[in-house]
Amino acid sequence: MNEFINFISQPWPWYVAGPVIALVMFSLLLLGNSFGISANLRTMCSIFGAGKTCEFFDFNWRSQIWNLIFAGGLIIGGLIAHVYLTPSQEVHISQATINDLHALGVEDPGSSLVPESIFNWESLFSVRGFIMLVVGGFLIGFGTRYAGGCTSGHAISGLSDLQLPSLIAVVGFFIGGLLMTHLVLPHLLTL
Incomplete structure (x- = not known):
């Protein structure tokens, strides 16, 4: 057992x-x-x-x-x-990722699923927190409606049904995620 x-x-x-x-x-x-x-x-x-x-x-x-x-x-x-x-609640991420997140100002990366220094009530009332949580949430909601579905609908269901619009949406999700991670997020974390 x-x-x-x-x-x-x-x-x-x-x-x-x-x-x-x-x-x-x-x-x-x-x-x-x-x-x-x-x-x-x-x-x-x-x-x-x-x-x-x-x-x-x-x-x-x-x-x-x-x-x-x-x-x-x-x-x-x-x-x-x-x-x-x-x-355990610890998230296993590589030491290189931990070092990169420390360099961006993220405190204690990997100690929980989301960095508590970013995702908390106090940060909601900061410029960085407002942009990441409120503006980001709005953009996700808008994008989901505009794309006709979310990542799970397009990437799992749409691709398994061989739908071309889902393939285009998934490619867009990945391009947007890469641009956000490498170009936008480093600037947001330094606000």
Whole structure:
């Protein structure tokens, strides 16, 4: 039993997690569904009556209940993994990355999932924090709507369905991520 607990409490290798994701996507394709987390926001807005004032939210939300249940399962699974299967909160990153983050002014990188010196209530009221959290959040929301889906919808579901718009969106995500990491983020961290 201890060996099983040790096995499931470790990150799963790609050759286990990849086929599981492929099996889920194959099942969704067979059922005629496409997966995407951002679609749940539209569904929830429709449930609460936003379709009365905005045509975008006026659709049969009952057909999307499966996606809400799937998202709920993701949240519950993440909670179980965090509470019961995570041996430590330390994030394992290379020493070179730690040195680079220290040079950019990030305090204690790798001690938690996100740097607490950046993502906290006090930094929200600074110029750097406002740009990263509020402006960044707005741009992510806008980009998700403009691209017709989020990274999970395009990169996992859209690519497995061989959709050209998803391929274009994923290429754009990677280019934007690289530009942000190498050109914008170093300037934001020094504000």
